[in-house]
Amino acid sequence: MPQRPVVGLAMQTQEAVPGQLPASWVMGQAYVRALTAAGAVPWLVPLLPDDEDTLRAAYERLDGVFLTGGVDIDPAAYGEERRPVCDRPDPARDWTELTLVRWAVADGKPVFGICRGMQVINVACGGSLYQDVAGQHPRAIKHDYFSPPATWPRDHLAHAVRVEPGSRLGRLLGAERVEVNSLHHQGVKRLAPGLVATAFAPDGLIEGIERPGSSFLVGVQWHPEELTEAHAAMRRLFAGFVEAVGVADGRRSGIPA
Numbered sequence: 001m002p003q004r005p006v007v008g009l010a011m012q013t014q015e016a017v018p019g020q021l022p023a024s025w026v027m028g029q030a031y032v033r034a035l036t037a038a039g040a041v042p043w044l045v046p047l048l049p050d051d052e053d054t055l056r057a058a059y060e061r062l063d064g065v066f067l068t069g070g071v072d073i074d075p076a077a078y079g080e081e082r083r084p085v086c087d088r089p090d091p092a093r094d095w096t097e098l099t100l101v102r103w104a105v106a107d108g109k110p111v112f113g114i115c116r117g118m119q120v121i122n123v124a125c126g127g128s129l130y131q132d133v134a135g136q137h138p139r140a141i142k143h144d145y146f147s148p149p150a151t152w153p154r155d156h157l158a159h160a161v162r163v164e165p166g167s168r169l170g171r172l173l174g175a176e177r178v179e180v181n182s183l184h185h186q187g188v189k190r191l192a193p194g195l196v197a198t199a200f201a202p203d204g205l206i207e208g209i210e211r212p213g214s215s216f217l218v219g220v221q222w223h224p225e226e227l228t229e230a231h232a233a234m235r236r237l238f239a240g241f242v243e244a245v246g247v248a249d250g251r252r253s254g255i256p257a
């Protein structure tokens with residue numbers, strides 16, 4: 001039986017809660033369960049920005065890199081001042097994820113990014129973000145179905161996206177139009193060189209990106225991990241990523257794919 005491919009996920013910082021919890025790293029369960037259901041072995045990667053050797057050692061054992069949702073990336077990573085609408089950053093996580101993506105891009109190791117993860121891919125490759133879509137993107141529709149009063153479930157289908165049919169994303173989804181959830185207030189402003197936009201919200205905001213070519217580098221702005229039970233197309237995103245991870249793993253091990 002073939003080995004199940006190993007997919008790394010950088011965790012996120014949880015500040016200490018006095019009397020309850022020391023400073024910790026945490027991970028949303030839905031991401032891990034979606035990867036496990038698709039056949040991957042998820043590995044949670046700690047945030048050690050002062051220890052690149054350990055991150056590199058972990059990276060070299062990974063067959064693929066997965067990037068989850070979370071707080072805003074520090075705009076310094078794309079050369080901007082932080083606006084008041086921008087979250088308090090998680091610098092340890094920014095460093096960990098940007099470093100993992102740059103290594104994976106250089107090596108052709110598969111990468112799949114969700115929400116913040118798509119934004120990390122864009123920034124790591126040289127693009128920039130809207131720090132607040134509602135305030136900065138012309139004609140923006142509502143994308144922040146998480147902010148108070150938050151009465152929407154995480155699987156609430158908030159808007160349609162138009163998908164480029166010839167893209168890897170379009171082939172995986174098997175549809176040119178899908179309904180998606182939307183739990184973000186930032187988005188891609190300047191697309192990084194070498195990446196293409198593959199999905200768009202009705203206001204034109206980019207909701208999918210990828211790098212054309214043989215290696216799997218895909219990001220989506222919505223949260224498919226919340227939609228896998230009810231929507232086969234969303235399960236196919238995870239299945240396609242894990243399949244690509246397995247193929248890449250086999251190639252490195254000298255096993256015919």
Ligand code: MN
Nearest residue numbers: 143182201221
């Ligand atoms: Mn959206």
